Amino acid sequence: MSSSTWAIETRGITRVFESRKGFLFREATRTEALRGIDLTVERGAIFGLLGPNGAGKTTLTKILSTLLLPTGGTARVLGHDVVREAGYLRPRMGLVLGGERGLYNRVSGRENLRYFADLYGIPLAERDRRISEVLARVDLEGAADRRVEEYSRGMKQKLHIARGILHRPEILFLDEPTIGLDPKSARETRKLVRSLLADGVTIFLTTHYMFEAEELCPELAILSKGRIVARDTVARLRQLVGGDRTLEAEAYGFEDREIDVLRHLPGVSKVLNEEFGPVSRLTIRVRTEETRPDALREILLPGHPEVAVRERRTSLEDVYLDLVEEEAR
Ligand SMILES: Nc1ncnc2c1ncn2[C@@H]1O[C@H](COP(=O)(O)OP(=O)(O)OP(=O)(O)O)[C@@H](O)[C@H]1O
Ligand SMILES: [Mg+2]
Numbered sequence: 001m002s003s004s005t006w007a008i009e010t011r012g013i014t015r016v017f018e019s020r021k022g023f024l025f026r027e028a029t030r031t032e033a034l035r036g037i038d039l040t041v042e043r044g045a046i047f048g049l050l051g052p053n054g055a056g057k058t059t060l061t062k063i064l065s066t067l068l069l070p071t072g073g074t075a076r077v078l079g080h081d082v083v084r085e086a087g088y089l090r091p092r093m094g095l096v097l098g099g100e101r102g103l104y105n106r107v108s109g110r111e112n113l114r115y116f117a118d119l120y121g122i123p124l125a126e127r128d129r130r131i132s133e134v135l136a137r138v139d140l141e142g143a144a145d146r147r148v149e150e151y152s153r154g155m156k157q158k159l160h161i162a163r164g165i166l167h168r169p170e171i172l173f174l175d176e177p178t179i180g181l182d183p184k185s186a187r188e189t190r191k192l193v194r195s196l197l198a199d200g201v202t203i204f205l206t207t208h209y210m211f212e213a214e215e216l217c218p219e220l221a222i223l224s225k226g227r228i229v230a231r232d233t234v235a236r237l238r239q240l241v242g243g244d245r246t247l248e249a250e251a252y253g254f255e256d257r258e259i260d261v262l263r264h265l266p267g268v269s270k271v272l273n274e275e276f277g278p279v280s281r282l283t284i285r286v287r288t289e290e291t292r293p294d295a296l297r298e299i300l301l302p303g304h305p306e307v308a309v310r311e312r313r314t315s316l317e318d319v320y321l322d323l324v325e326e327e328a329r
Pocket of ligand 2 (some may be wrong): 057058059175
């Protein structure tokens with residue numbers, strides 16, 4: 001594919017933050033927020049970036065949306081360089097960082113959007129119609145003329161998204177669009193994201209929530225400490241960590257010998273032993289075509305008649321935790 005067919009294409013993006021800490025003894029600190037990001041995202045797709053706190057998700061989102069300069073490497077969005085062609089790109093992208101910032105609390109939602117429409121250079125003749133359209137889209141028509149300071153968190157988030165799509169961007173960056181929302185508002189937001197995708201908008205989304213990524217994003221990348229530790233479909237990520245089923249067994253202390261037996265069974269890729277006071281929990285990842293979960297139960301039962309075993313499909317969350325843990329080791 002030629003580079004312009006990608007919605008996003010980065011090569012070796014790095015970002016270092018240098019700051020000073022302390023009052024009397026000012027100590028220089030250096031944070032490598034991004035340590036060489038190579039990433040491609042197809043046009044018209046929805047791509048999810050997952051990672052724990054401090055992984056670098058917001059930093060990468062800001063670089064791709066021209067808000068922040070990279071320290072090294074190159075990034076192209078819609079075929080254009082985010083540093084050299086920022087002016088070309090800005091009107092073509094939308095960015096939703098969320099939170100309390102960036103909205104005018106003293107005026108209504110509609111007035112906020114008027115202000116941003118002028119900023120985006122939306123022609124006056126079209127402005128109010130366009131605003132009504134996006135307000136309907138985010139389901140905020142009823143509250144459009146109330147002051148933003150009276151809005152709930154969910155309503156503010158909707159207004160942020162309305163602002164992000166007002167100028168009909170070709171690509172939309174959403175940094176944790178559902179954080180702090182109640183389940184109903186979060187679900188509505190995800191529905192809205194899907195409807196934007198149906199319009200052909202490319203969506204780049206960051207999240208902490210595995211199920212959200214699983215629900216919205218056919219493909220995703222996991223970021224940990226400034227590096228992409230995995231980039232794949234949900235199904236293949238599950239395979240990558242090994243095992244389609246996860247068993248959790250709880251009992252009063254497991255012996256090393258037992259754990260060793262489990263570890264050496266065919267198809268078992270991971271056995272994690274955690275202690276919670278007197279109770280221990282084993283987390284066992286197993287490929288069912290090689291070993292049935294019942295076989296594991298049978299191994300544990302003689303020594304632990306009290307054992308409680310739960311079995312579930314390996315979730316994206318398991319995969320994620322494994323990968324992030326591996327990176328931390
Ligand atoms: N302006 C800044 N000055 C100094 N350090 C920064 C700055 N912005 C980010 N960092 C550091 O860079 C790293 C990545 O931060 P970033 O905000 O990108 O993470 P994140 O994945 O978005 O985390 P979260 O899930 O908490 O939002 C962190 O260690 C953070 O402390
Ligand atoms: Mg962030």
